[in-house]
Amino acid sequence: MKTLSEVHKILIAVEDSLYSTRAVEYGFDLAQKLGAEVGLVHVDELPVATPYVADPLVTEQPVMMPELIKVQEETSKKLLDRIANEKMGKAPIYTFPRIGNTRDEILSAAEEWNADMIILGTHGRTGFDHFISGSVAEKVVRKAKCPVLVIPNKDYGE
Template identity: 55%
Template sequence: MVSPENIHRILIAVEDSPYSEKAINYGVILAKSLGAKITLVHVDEIPISSPYSADPLLNESPAMIPELMHIQEEASKAFLKRIEDQYGSDVKLSTVTKIGRAQDEILAVADDCKADMIILGTHGRTGFDHFISGSVSQSVARKAKCPVLIIPNPEKK
């Protein structure tokens, strides 16, 4: 059974959005109070299946997938560095960047770092938007081997 004294490693899944900001804040406060370590994971989705991305009607030059992947990777590193700079003096944290399906990579990193808890934010979509976009948080919660704390972020109307 998981109890606060058994939570030593917290995995926080992050993306560069306000949804993650709330999850990070919750995670840092929880980690500080429990003396736990944090691992931040950011997952870059694989862009598109074509090796080129351009609109010939707009006279755009094509960008190769490896170039796009490199740009995504650099943006991920910069994003995680900003979080480290902001919270690194408060708690012990490490970062991981992965490429693939977000829910699969989050679960894999949770296993690798032996997470006692996973924290992630949710967009709070419902209905058709939820059906189309799917729910990473819901999938992670169903398949995780440890407790999952989902920080809701209902969209403002």
């Protein structure tokens, strides 16, 4: 395992949430201190397995699955571009829009890019919510080949 001074590529998993914003801020601060590059990965889960999405009672126009995937891809690209533009000049930035299982795609991007560290935020779900949805952060920590830094969603003292 690399020492902190050998960390040159930091992969930050992002979504459009406060939890992600905290991870992004922390990740870019660390990247600046270490002189590291930053990769931003955003994963869209695959849509439900149906060719159409519409409510027949409302007489909505059905949306074909490929169209839904295209909308997800465009939204993902806009999110990554927005974050990259906000952080421009703080570190070299690479973006990785992905579609699939969140944990698998974060780990895949980390391996393909040879990330030295992964940073992600956590929703901090507990109890039944955690049991049902699990924790992407927990799953990434268990399977990652590099260190993973999880940024909690709670402020100290809460």
